[in-house]
Amino acid sequence: MSNVVSALQGASFDDGIAKVEEMGLLGMITLRGDFADKKLIKAVKKIAGGMPDQRVIVEKNGQSAAWMSPDELLLIVPHAEAAGVAEGLNASLQGTHFLAVNVSDARAVFDVSGPHARSVMAKLAPVDFAEGAFEAGVIRRSRLAQIPAAFWMTQDGAFRVVCFRSVAKYAFDVLCVAAQKGSEVSAS
């Protein structure tokens, strides 16, 4: 599959107050539909183990479902399986009004890690990143400086950031600027 490449092919930065890495491709499916619909709930649970509440991301066996809006979820699966999962949803939800579409390649994914990761994120996104306010299980669909972005925390305490593929370079660069040497904030 050498023909399949992520936007920045794994660029990384570790010369500042946090580590910034472009992760490989993730499978992502936009699912729009009625959250009260039993078929939809069942299908989402089968993929991610549960239905997420507002601003919540649930995860099971490496597959996730994230709340995006009152009628939109983001399903996260291995990249190679995304097309199959979308097709599966098309089959299992037939007869209801919904939209399932593979958006895996429209995205770029980054991890921001290290003891100052919260500060680095708080320089770019208008979100409360204080401990206790933002923990694993929370997802925010917000912005990173001048671009739309969604982010949540992984189990190992890193921030996973998702943005559009076309602005991957900007996202990486602006994260590196925010993580520059000597820019610790240390605000609790």
Place this chain on the structure above:
Amino acid sequence: MSTRLKQGGRFTNGGAQLSFDFNGKQLKGVEGDTLASALLANDQMLIGRSFKYHRPRGIVASGGEEPNALFNMGYTDDFEPNQRATVTELFDGLKIASQNHWPSLEFDVGAINKYLSRFLPAGFYYKMFIHPRPLWKHVYEPFIRHSAGLGKAPRAEDRDKDTYEHFYHFTDVMVIGGGIAGLQAAKAAALSGVRVLLVEQTAHWGGRAPVDGGEVDGTPITEVIDTLVAELEAMDNVTMRTRLMGAGVYDHGYVLGYERLRDHCPEEAGPRHRLWRIRAGQIITATGAIERPISFAGNDIPGVMLASAVRDYAVNYGVSVGDRTIVVTNNDDAYRTAITMKGLGLDVPCIIDARVGGAGALGDEARALGIRVETGKGIAKVKGGKRVTGVVMCSQVGEGAMVEEFECDAVAMSGGWSPVVHLWSHCGGKLTWDEQQSHFRPDSERPPLGATGEGFVSVAGSANGHMQLAELIGDAHGAGLAAAKAVGGASVKSKFPEGTPTAENPVEPVWLMPQGAGIDLRAKAWLDFQNDVKVSDVQLAAQEGFESVEHAKRYTTLGMATDQGKLSNINGLAILSDALGQPIPQTGTTTFRPPYTPISMGAIGGEARGKVFQPLRKTPLYEWSDTHGSDWEPVGAWRRPFAYLQPGESLHDAVNREVKNTRENLGLLDASTLGKLVVKGPDAGKFLDMLYTNMMSTLKPGKCRYGLMCNENGFLIDDGVVARIDEDTFLCHTTTGGADTIHGHMEEWLQTEWWDWNVYVANVTEQFAQIAVVGPNARKVLEKLGGMDVSKEALGFMEWADGTIGGYDARVYRISFSGELSYEIAVPASQGLAFWEALVEAGAEFGAMPYGTETLHILRAEKGFIMIGDETDGTVIPQDLNLQWALSKKKEDYLGKRAHLRSHMADPTRWKLVGLETLDKSVLPDGAYAVEDGVNANGQRNMFGRVTSTYYSANLERGIAMGLVKNGPDRMGEVIDFPKVDGTIIKAKIVDPVIYDAEGAKQNV
């Protein structure tokens, strides 16, 4: 003379020696100094020239309110004008130059203006330079710009070498000001467990309490401060920052904080400034108070200073402003200065107290130290030029007749204290006039109101008008508890601290000294030091009818300088009130606007500079194009190749080559930026019928149809090809620029108007790399790669199919924007680069070459295809472009249909699309107008058409163009005139816009 005292100061004691450069002179300071204290330690009383009259000026204050001590700082890449010496912490190697003088600070030609001052009164510029009009722009303004102004602008070629950033912070309670009141309020709030942010603009906690002294609960104030700081530092729920100024308070508890991280240590790595963007549940402004100057003649001569500043320099920095200091006051507090100076062994010849009754306990203390006190007296004038040499004392109630003359080298003045109400007022907090203390203070009954109608800002300490420690410490504690409660903090029992009471006599208002000063004295009594506004100017403004304080401010420029009138506003509006014969509260204040003191442009811009100034959108083929000669064109935030230059080729030659090659062989275009919106649901067809002017619901799965979109006013907003994927699903292509806006447009109609229609939309633009394979050899290269049948029979014109090509998952659309045999192939973005490279390699034998947007434009223009944004500009309707065929007559309604019935839309004389063929084969200038005889009501040449698209066609070897012309389609063959900016005229014949293959035979093979 001003000098460094042996005993040192609170901030400088034990500090290392530092050297700095002032106008090319090497001076010494010590660690802990501000630039101002270091200058004074070097007896540098004269530090600049005033704005208008170029009068010699010295340092007046010790904090952010300083009006005079502004400097050009740095060399080239670190150059910055108007740096305030009183808040600039000294570092080794600092370089400054004084401002607003020529040729030198000591000898300044512009000082002649002071002799002309009677010819330069308030409003002089308005009166003098209004007529004749053209002279303003060409003569007066350039002259004034040369002679007036503060700091220099940085040179155009210099680049700020520092970095800046923003930081978002959320807190329950924010306390602005780290003086004793702020510390106490923060502690009280923090006891409840809520999150507290405490910020202090200077490098030190405690404010001026340690200078002024006093006790809380029997403990000396310096110990109280140390204990409070230690307690707060130990609390997990408290964030404390020094060198962070609360710059502005805005709606919804939004506060801007300006943190100066590296100003005092510029060589260390990291951002220079950080702009804090704070959301606070409750805000407490503990911003202290600022001492007022007194208006007497010569109050701007270097050596005349605020009494509190004289005290600050002595106590904090170990710098005496003068050996012989006259104190002039209308309140008890200034006696502290006299006592402090005397205590340091310096001479205080006299305290001149305008009050007949004099001071309370502090007066007794001063007399006990042997200081002479004269009550009911004032200063008639200060003597001296570049520094103070003496003062003339007079009776305060008289006209300035000399009672006695004193020799002195410093004057410490105090006209009373004004609470810093700026942050309280930024978002609508109201003020009340405190008759007893002669100042405006926050009216706690009328705070700024939040979304719930409750106040979200409160005020503590001297900012609240509590000038005595005994009152302010308890006030601050109460403010902290109340703020914590307002944000839902746990209620806690706590003992209110008590300050030791002091017996002070009340301040008496003195707005002019002496009370009956004549015009010669009033014309030398400065109100606004930075903008050179005198008592006489404000009086003249009132006399000339500028009665509103806002008008008087703008007419005289009082308070309009970079210090925003921190020292001058109250004195100025008192003078104005007096001139108008009305009480001060009736005059009111001008508006307090953020920021509190100027903040750097760098902090506002934050990280957005250099490579992250603006996001650029890049397709999966960007890097390939960049390494294959792409000349980039911005298309919205995208960068698209304008053309691919081969070595040694000009841009023009590259475009011509691409145009011919695509028509004759094979062209490859990166079309990934085109918008792709999936529209799905049982009502999707009905929905698209409303959005597009033509019918989409009848489209069969597997087919494509070109569509037009109008807004509800009937104007064209987008166009593109719609493909029906299945019964419920459509894929709508939009223009590159339209992808996001049309997605938003669809969502808006679905969410607000047709919310009960079952339709979902998703923007999948970036999921795909889309490549146009164009030209007579297009089919050959696809057949060579193989995988699916792309023959005319299997995949006809305006059809699409899914399959694989060369092993890549592909959706192939047989659509053409060029008039050639053309396939647009969408593959997953992650495979885009590999697929493109496969096409380039396989296409080599068929003459494959990439082409850019200019070739795309030329090919479509030869076909007479319109382009949104060229042929349309927000005022063009489909009928203007002869697209009536795309306006469905069968549909009952669609967006724009009703608007098209309006009389102006149906006007037969609207300019309509035609082709334009230049007689001399030249290329028409873009946007050129067709003109005819006569002029319109505005005296402009009559126009009847304009060029919308114009190119050189390598195929036809001449210029081609389209334009909108009045009655154009009825005027075929007519020759019309397009003047160029050089005055010559191009003649062009009106022709059919479709120049190339009118039957469409070439695209349908």
